[in-house]
Amino acid sequence: MINIDNYAYLSKLKKTDPMQKLLFALLTLGVCLWANSIAISVLVLFIMGWVTVCRGGTPPALFMKLLLVPMSFLVIGVLTIAVNASDNPGVFIFSVYAAGTHIGVSLAGIHNAVRLFFKALGAVSCLYYLSLSTPMVDLLGALRRLKVPKLLVELMGLIYRFIFVLLETADTMHTAQDSRLGYSSLSSGYRSLGALASTLFIRAYKRSDELYTALEARGYDGELNVLEEPFNVRWTGYAAAVLVNLALILAALLMPQLTGGLL
Amino acid sequence: MDENILEVRDLHYTYADGTQALKGVTLDIKRGQTTAILGGNGAGKSTLFLNLNGILKPLSGLVLLDGKPLDYSRSGLKELRRRVGIVFQDPDNQLFSASVYQDISFGVVNMKLPEEEVRRRVEEAMKRTGTLHLKDKPTHFLSFGQKKRVAIAGVLAMEPEVLVLDEPTAGLDPLGVSEIMKLLKEAQEEMGISVVLSTHDIDIVPLYCSYCYVMDGGQVVLRGTPKEVFSEAGKIRSVHLRLPRVGHLMEILKDKDDFEFTETAVTISEARKALKQWREAGARTRRVYRE
Incomplete structure (x- = not known):
């Protein structure tokens, strides 16, 4: 998670209007889910990969590696769809007889599974594009402009900011315990971890108190109002996002006629 | 105009758990100068500071800003916090936003100024603290010294009359210390800010501070110019400080x-x-x- 965030700050697309990136990612995500077609999903995957790697400058190896993250979960999910049970062994390409029924893999099942596999991958690639090109801060700004409830956006911002502080504190404490042999055996490890968790909780509580004091000292009155840096808003960006998706929709509508419904 | 911007008169403060943190503190903060508050750990420095801009309300005694007692009403506090800014010791407790620019703008936005004015002040504070190049970096990428500067910028941007700093040099390397102190001196001279700071870094006191108070056990035990205070070597050592x-x-x-x-x-x-x-x-x- 932390790594993705670092890459977002390094991306060449960081300076692009976050609203535009959000629109592009969500529209494409929507189209990918709606089209429910292997060809469109693969297309989306390539478009997002191209934009992220070639326009954003994210290392291609990183993008590939990130795509592998949902893989294990995806493969298991897809297998359960590909494998079916039926009384009629004729529908299966390959089947075994067990527990009074035929369990096997049918052509339709494989088709379904492959379609789902690419659909999920395409959808994930849309989100990777967004998170690899847009730092959280910019994304929160876009949400604020979209009139997402203030409380929610503020909460997201604070959580995001203090996750790093919390991790750092936990890490320091863990190192300090480890250097005093706190994790030398299983039982002492459990004890140390328990102590770490409870201390971390107390620290976090204390810190929130101190944060509140510091905010109050700067005139906090219940709302975290800040000024954002302006982005160059270009309508061409929005137009491109819409056009690409119109093309995708068109392709999705024409695809069954061109490929005979296979893809 | 009064010579003193802040006056503290017989201030008492007791925390909810019964700890008597301040037991009758009386001191004056001179306008346009740097005043140091010295004292060992637990001497009451931080509690005193929180009383200076109304975060804590004293049990008894008075704090006078420009000769007038502090007004603890809602609008009074707002005005007070605009005029007296506090920079806290741990910048991680002060920086709430992951964006440097947004964090610095927070206090100024709360002052309900027009946007151009907010932007001007934020830019100016960033220039003054040397944080302009950190603008696009997230807060959690910064070093401790950089966070400290951003925290100072966040308060300087409000252009307060009094800048209160709790241990501004703690945890910084020697170069960082002298840079922060120079930056504060410049802000004081060019913006006419009165600076109040607490520190354990005794060596910087005669260099940058024109007056100092030594606190111990919630009371002021010594006062004067650094030269006067440090000529009382025995007393200085008795309160866990040194020359x-x-x-x-x-x-x-x-x-x-x-x-x-x-x-x-x-x-x-x-x-x-x-x-x-x-x-x-x-x-x-x-x-x-x-x-």
Whole structure:
């Protein structure tokens, strides 16, 4: 998670209007889910990969590696769809007889599974594009402009900011315990971890108190109002996002006629 | 205009758990100068600071800003916090936003100024604190020293009349310390801000502060210019503090090695002057002796 965030700050697309990136990612995500077609999903995957790697400058190896993250979960999910049970062994390409029924893999099942596999991958690639090109801060700004409830956006911002502080504190404490042999055996490890968790909780509580004091000292009155840096808003960006998706929709509508419904 | 921007009169403060943190503190903060509050851990410095901009309300006693007692009403507090800004010791407790720019803008936005004015002040504060190049970096990428600067910028952007800093030099490397102190000196001279700071870094006190108070157990036990305060070596040591290193050296030279100095020296330049005087005086006596 932390790594993705670092890459977002390094991306060449960081300076692009976050609203535009959000629109592009969500529209494409929507189209990918709606089209429910292997060809469109693969297309989306390539478009997002191209934009992220070639326009954003994210290392291609990183993008590939990130795509592998949902893989294990995806493969298991897809297998359960590909494998079916039926009384009629004729529908299966390959089947075994067990527990009074035929369990096997049918052509339709494989088709379904492959379609789902690419659909999920395409959808994930849309989100990777967004998170690899847009730092959280910019994304929160876009949400604020979209009139997402203030409380929610503020909460997201604070959580995001203090996750790093919390991790750092936990890490320091863990190192300090480890250097005093706190994790030398299983039982002492459990004890140390328990102590770490409870201390971390107390620290976090204390810190929130101190944060509140510091905010109050700067005139906090219940709302975290800040000024954002302006982005160059270009309508061409929005137009491109819409056009690409119109093309995708068109392709999705024409695809069954061109490929005979296979893809 | 009054000579003192802030006056504290017989201030008492007790925390909810019964700890008596302040037991009758009286002090004056001079306008346009840097005042140091010294004291060991738990002497009551931080509690005093929180009383200066109304975060804590004293049990008894008064804080006067520009000769007028603090107004603890909602609007009064708002005005007070615009005029008296606090920079806290741990910048991680102060920086709430992951964006440097947004964090610095927070206090100014709360002042309900027009947007151009907010932007101007934020830019200016970033220039002043040397954080302009950090604008696009997230807060959690910054080093401790950089966070400290951003925290100071966030308060400076509000252009307060009094800047209160709790341990501004704690945890910084020597270069970082002198840079922060120079930055504060510049802000004080160019913006006319009165600075109040607490520190354990005794050596910087005679260099940057024009007046100091020594606190112990919730009371002021010593006051005066750094020279006056550090000439009370015994009292300074009794409250868990020490003399500046140079002052300590001069004390040893005087007490143990029979050097004769006319006045106390606590900075390098003062010590240099005193030693030169001593040499000349010695040369004169030798000349007299030879003749």
